[in-house]
Amino acid sequence: MSNDRLSRRRILKLGAGAAAVAGLAGCGPIGKSDGVLDILGQAEKLTERVQRFILSSGQLAREFSESDISPYFLANGSTDPQEPGYRAHAAEGFASWRLEIGGLVERPTSYSLDELRAMPSRTQITRHDCVEGWSCIGKWKGVKLSHLLEQTGIAANARYVVFHCADALEQTMDGSGQYYESIAMVDAFHPQTILAYEMNDETLPIPYGAPVRLRLERQLGYKMAKYIMRIELVESFAQIGRGRGGFWEDRGYEWYAGI
Amino acid sequence: MTPLRHDARSATRRHSLTVRITHWVNVLCIIFLLPSGLQIFNAHPALYLGEISDFDNPVLAISAEPAPNADGLRGFVTLGDVSFTTTGLLGASKGPSDTLQQRAFPSWSTLPGDNNLAEGRRWHFFFAWLFVLNGAIYLIHGLASRHAFRNLAPTLTDLKRIGADIRDHLRLRFHPDNGKYGPLQKLAYFGIAFLVLPVIVVSGWAMSPGMNAAFPWMVDIFGGRQSARTMHFVAAFLLVLFIVVHLAMVVLTGPLRGLRAMVTGGQTKGAANVE
Numbered sequence: 001m002s003n004d005r006l007s008r009r010r011i012l013k014l015g016a017g018a019a020a021v022a023g024l025a026g027c028g029p030i031g032k033s034d035g036v037l038d039i040l041g042q043a044e045k046l047t048e049r050v051q052r053f054i055l056s057s058g059q060l061a062r063e064f065s066e067s068d069i070s071p072y073f074l075a076n077g078s079t080d081p082q083e084p085g086y087r088a089h090a091a092e093g094f095a096s097w098r099l100e101i102g103g104l105v106e107r108p109t110s111y112s113l114d115e116l117r118a119m120p121s122r123t124q125i126t127r128h129d130c131v132e133g134w135s136c137i138g139k140w141k142g143v144k145l146s147h148l149l150e151q152t153g154i155a156a157n158a159r160y161v162v163f164h165c166a167d168a169l170e171q172t173m174d175g176s177g178q179y180y181e182s183i184a185m186v187d188a189f190h191p192q193t194i195l196a197y198e199m200n201d202e203t204l205p206i207p208y209g210a211p212v213r214l215r216l217e218r219q220l221g222y223k224m225a226k227y228i229m230r231i232e233l234v235e236s237f238a239q240i241g242r243g244r245g246g247f248w249e250d251r252g253y254e255w256y257a258g259i
Numbered sequence: 260m261t262p263l264r265h266d267a268r269s270a271t272r273r274h275s276l277t278v279r280i281t282h283w284v285n286v287l288c289i290i291f292l293l294p295s296g297l298q299i300f301n302a303h304p305a306l307y308l309g310e311i312s313d314f315d316n317p318v319l320a321i322s323a324e325p326a327p328n329a330d331g332l333r334g335f336v337t338l339g340d341v342s343f344t345t346t347g348l349l350g351a352s353k354g355p356s357d358t359l360q361q362r363a364f365p366s367w368s369t370l371p372g373d374n375n376l377a378e379g380r381r382w383h384f385f386f387a388w389l390f391v392l393n394g395a396i397y398l399i400h401g402l403a404s405r406h407a408f409r410n411l412a413p414t415l416t417d418l419k420r421i422g423a424d425i426r427d428h429l430r431l432r433f434h435p436d437n438g439k440y441g442p443l444q445k446l447a448y449f450g451i452a453f454l455v456l457p458v459i460v461v462s463g464w465a466m467s468p469g470m471n472a473a474f475p476w477m478v479d480i481f482g483g484r485q486s487a488r489t490m491h492f493v494a495a496f497l498l499v500l501f502i503v504v505h506l507a508m509v510v511l512t513g514p515l516r517g518l519r520a521m522v523t524g525g526q527t528k529g530a531a532n533v534e
Contacts, residue, residue, distance in 0.1 A: 040381040043388050051469040059472045070311050127310060127484065129468050131376065133303040134312035135484050218472045252377030258469025259384065 037252070048256035052186070055258075060192055061217035064125040069200060070136040073128070075207035078167035078179065081227055086166040094211040099195075103162070103232035106153030113197065113211050119143045122194050130221040131253065138208075140215050142196035146189045148231075154185075158233040161188045162240060163214055166227035169247055181225040182237045182245040182255075183216060192217045195228065220257040222248045272524035273438065275406070279521055281397040288390035289498070291382050294370035296495060297363075298379030304363030306492055310483030318489060321363035323351040330359035391460055397452070410440060411449040417442035433512050451501050455494050462491040 081087075089097045098110040123141040145161070162182045170177030187193055195212040197204050204210045209226025216223045223246070237243065242250035249255045274282070305317035319338050326333035326346075334350025336343045347353070352365035354372070366372045370382050401407035424442040427434065434441045440448065464470045465478040465487035481487035509517040519525055 037378065037381055040385040043381070043385040046388060047384060051467075051473070054473040055469060061468065061472045062475055064310075068310065072314060074312075074314065127468075129466070129484065130303070131380075133299065133466075133488060134305075134307075134314070135310065137311050218469050220468060248377075252375075252381070254380070254384075259467040 041254075044254045044256055047254075047259055051256070051258045055218065058190060059218075061126055064127065064137050066125065066139070068137050069125060069139055073136040073138050073199075073208070074130070074134060076130060076132075076221065078169050078226065079207040081167035081206075083166055083168065086227065089166075090206060090210070097211055097229075099212065099228065100230040101148060101152050101233075102230070103234050104155035104158035105149070105233050106155065107151070109152050111148075116143050116195065116197060116212065119147060122191070123198075124192055124194070124215070124217070126192070126215070126217045128221050128224075131248075131257070139198075139200045140194065140196040141198035141201075142194035142212065142215065144191065145193045145195060145214075146191070148195070149188060149233075154233055157235045159185060160234050160237055160245070161185065162232040162234055162237060163225040163228050164230040164232065165225050166229050176241055176250065177247075178241070179225065179227070179247045180241055181214065181223055181247070182234075182240070183214075183219075183223065187216060187219070190216075190218070218258060222246070222253065223257045273520040274524055275400075275404070276524065277396065277400040277404075278406070279524060281393050281400075282521055284389065284393040285397075288386045288393065289502070291370065291386040292390060293495065293499065294368055295379045295382035295386070298369040298371065298374075299376060299383055300492065301363045301369060301374065302376040302379075306489040307485035308482070308489060309485055310478075312485055319492075321345075321349050323361040332359045332361065334359075334361075387463060394456060394460065401452070407449075407453065411445055411452065413442060413445040413449060417445055421446075431511065433508075436512070436516075447501060447504070451498070455497050455501070458490060459494040459498065462487045462494060466491065 094113050096112075098112050099116065100108075100110045102108040120143070121141055122144050123139065125137060125139045127135050127137050129135050149161075160182045163180060165179035165181075167179045168175075168177045169179050183193075192215065194215045196209075196215050197212050199205065199208050204213060209224075209228075212228050213226040214224045214228065234240070237245045241247065244250045245255045246253075304322065305312070305314075305320040307313055307317050317337065319336070321334070321336050323332050323334045323346075325331060328346070330346075330351070332346065332351040333344060334346040334348070334352065336345050336349050346359070348365060349363060350361065351359050352362050353359055354362070354366035362374070369379070371378050398407075401411070421442045424434075428443060461477060462481055464474075465481055466484060471478050471484070478484050478487055481490050516525070
């Protein structure tokens with residue numbers, strides 16, 4: 001029985017892995033600026049506009065109770081980054097890791113993990129929805145992104161918050177396989193948008209994004225960047241990666257992932 | 260089968276213009292929504308009940324495992340505790356490459372044909388918008404014109420006659436086309452238009468984290484997000500079942516006449532005013 005379950009779980013994980021790899025392979029040629037796909041992509045703008053409207057009073061994503069927490073939380077994407085810089089940080093428990101916040105801010109700053117932990121925190125038990133279709137519930141503790149941005153100040157022309165991550169999810173010659181994500185300022189200031197350093201009452205484990213990962217509770221999992229090294233405020237993300245605002249966005253996924 | 264003869268002046272259209280347009284837009288949408296939906300399903304081919312995914316206990320899972328056959332792969336579907344071998348169709352199938360590959364729904368049934376969740380989502384959400392707007396027009400028209408109540412909603416008399424209607428259908432004896440729907444027809448059309456299709460839409464919305472924050476009741480009525488996802492799939496399956504029966508009935512009862520009525524309105528055929 002338990003063997004059966006294990007194998008089933010392994011099969012599921014294999015399937016998820018295969019889908020991810022296939023996604024990568026299949027999306028290789030998505031740089032093909034296919035007219036049809038561009039037209040279909042217009043629906044995303046409509047979805048974003050409508051969802052922004054119905055969410056304009058800043059509604060919170062549902063928060064659950066301790067008993068709802070998933071006994072097993074699937075870790076997806078990168079789960080153990082091998083980049084030497086990251087390995088070095090991980091080896092010393094991220095003691096000398098610092099989160100840089102720069103770009104269009106008034107006071108570029110960096111914070112150590114201890115400094116982040118000393119700040120006012122928010123704890124939330126929320127459901128994580130993967131673009132693949134599965135959901136898990138986890139408990140996250142972290143510092144509100146709005147709190148950090150209030151510390152650094154934001155320039156008037158800053159429109160997006162970009163998260164540069166330690167992991168390369170795809171090995172490419174030009175570095176475009178590096179994971180990154182971007183979110184709108186309205187989402188950055190949402191009360192549930194936190195940089196989580198704890199998961200289920202423990203130091204955030206590496207498979208889930210240590211030392212800090214983004215929680216963006218009203219959108220899909222791929223928006224919630226893990227292994228964050230640097231935060232950059234920008235007016236446009238056209239010059240970052242392949243210019244679509246994130247690793248998966250560069251591979252054909254929606255930038256607005258509220259659906 | 261013989262249409263009743265009526266004075267030409269009293270003859271009205273079998274189907275109103277709104278019904279005809281929304282019907283064919285719906286056909287177009289479903290042609291794209293079903294295979295792109297299977298593509299999305301393939302990204303995680305397991306269904307669960309409740310709020311979250313209990314990965315060890317899916318209600319339905321399509322998977323594959325190594326097998327001592329020529330292709331080295333066995334595709335199977337697990338439904339609760341029961342498992343069926345479905346190699347070649349579900350779990351493991353041959354794509355253009357002609358070798359058996361792990362794949363929940365086969366290449367020929369998905370849009371696009373290769374594994375591409377991103378493109379599948381684009382097709383799905385584009386036509387989902389069209390489907391929803393089209394459905395809204397149909398519903399508003401159906402309620403405002405009372406088409407829904409007059410012609411589609413089964414009456415008490417219909418429900419009493421349902422046994423006889425089932426017997427007639429089993430003997431392939433269909434009631435004459437007098438411009439009115441029989442009990443089974445009413446149940447099928449009413450059920451699809453006012454139950455199955457709305458459930459498909461709302462369960463789809465219930466999977467959206469943005470919609471969840473705005474309208475938490477939407478996910479609650481299904482008993483959780485994963486239940487909503489399962490219902491989305493079940494409702495789509497019912498829709499396919501309906502389409503199969505619907506097409507079979509159109510063929511059995513005079514395909515040209517049925518098709519013409521849904522295109523031109525069929526004004527010379529109908530007796531009663533059935534929109």
